[in-house]
Amino acid sequence: VSDEVGASVVARLRAAGCVFAEDEARLLVEAAPDAVALDALVSRRSHGAPLEHILGWAEFRGLRVRVDEGVFVPRRRTEFLADLAIAEGAAISGVRAPTVLDLCCGAGALAAAVESEVPKARVFAADLDGAAVACARRNLRDADHAFEGDLFDAIPADLQGGLDVIVVNAPYVPTGEIRHMPPEARDFEARIALDGGTDGLDLHRRIAAEADGWLVDGGLVVIETSDDQADRTAALFTEQGFDARIETDPDRDATAVTARTTRRR
Numbered sequence: 001v002s003d004e005v006g007a008s009v010v011a012r013l014r015a016a017g018c019v020f021a022e023d024e025a026r027l028l029v030e031a032a033p034d035a036v037a038l039d040a041l042v043s044r045r046s047h048g049a050p051l052e053h054i055l056g057w058a059e060f061r062g063l064r065v066r067v068d069e070g071v072f073v074p075r076r077r078t079e080f081l082a083d084l085a086i087a088e089g090a091a092i093s094g095v096r097a098p099t100v101l102d103l104c105c106g107a108g109a110l111a112a113a114v115e116s117e118v119p120k121a122r123v124f125a126a127d128l129d130g131a132a133v134a135c136a137r138r139n140l141r142d143a144d145h146a147f148e149g150d151l152f153d154a155i156p157a158d159l160q161g162g163l164d165v166i167v168v169n170a171p172y173v174p175t176g177e178i179r180h181m182p183p184e185a186r187d188f189e190a191r192i193a194l195d196g197g198t199d200g201l202d203l204h205r206r207i208a209a210e211a212d213g214w215l216v217d218g219g220l221v222v223i224e225t226s227d228d229q230a231d232r233t234a235a236l237f238t239e240q241g242f243d244a245r246i247e248t249d250p251d252r253d254a255t256a257v258t259a260r261t262t263r264r265r
């Protein structure tokens with residue numbers, strides 16, 4: 001690609017409001033087999049499609065995670081959930097192979113990160129959206145470890161009481177706030193990937209009520225939430241008998257709740 005073409009791509013992206021126009025131009029030029037294809041990719045980006053959907057992958061903790069159109073693009077803030085799940089998995093790995101479930105997995109970025117950074121772990125993933133599960137099947141080591149269905153309905157019964165960690169970034173945007181989200185999310189990601197119901201906590205409520213039976217004694221849920229909702233997410237787990245804590249990572253603007261089972265069977 002000539003300097004002239006590269007410069008014109010940067011100019012078009014900048015005019016469309018892309019903040020990282022140079023970086024994006026380089027990636028689009030790399031991805032396009034010829035000038036006609038490049039023009040089409042730049043045009044899609046200029047009309048607001050997320051860069052990751054155009055490229056077909058997103059970077060997550062240094063991994064290239066396959067993301068198809070319509071599927072939630074893994075966010076950098078969610079790398080904090082991976083930190084917490086990986087730390088727990090690594091601690092258990094000293095004793096035995098941990099079993100980890102990425103619930104509401106989307107493309108399966110969290111599952112892929114745990115597989116890559118906790119090599120001993122047995123990792124599973126599940127999502128309601130078939131397009132997301134299709135991505136997760138390609139991003140996981142073992143395609144048979146990605147399941148489609150509503151929350152825990154998707155999970156094989158033989159994993160009941162056997163999960164060490166459930167890591168989950170479920171939708172938590174209150175329905176009324178979706179219209180204030182950036183168009184990249186609002187217009188290009190599936191509504192079920194974003195909508196958490198009236199107070200944003202519909203999924204958190206159901207997960208808090210159902211998680212215990214799937215976990216080993218002392219098992220851990222690691223769930224993403226927002227700063228505003230963290231107290232309520234934590235309370236939902238406390239009400240179900242978990243020892244729940246709020247964790248934050250200001251660098252990534254990330255908030256999570258960790259909830260550990262306290263009952264003994």
Ligand SMILES: C[S@@+](CC[C@H](N)C(=O)[O-])C[C@H]1O[C@@H](n2cnc3c(N)ncnc32)[C@H](O)[C@@H]1O
Nearest residue numbers: 072074104105106127128129150151169171193
């Ligand atoms: C915010 S996205 C997060 C995706 C992924 N965990 C990530 O961080 O990139 C939420 C995901 O939850 C899935 N989802 C929504 N409702 C669900 C349900 N009832 N059961 C399972 N998955 C659900 C959506 O399809 C979407 O992929």
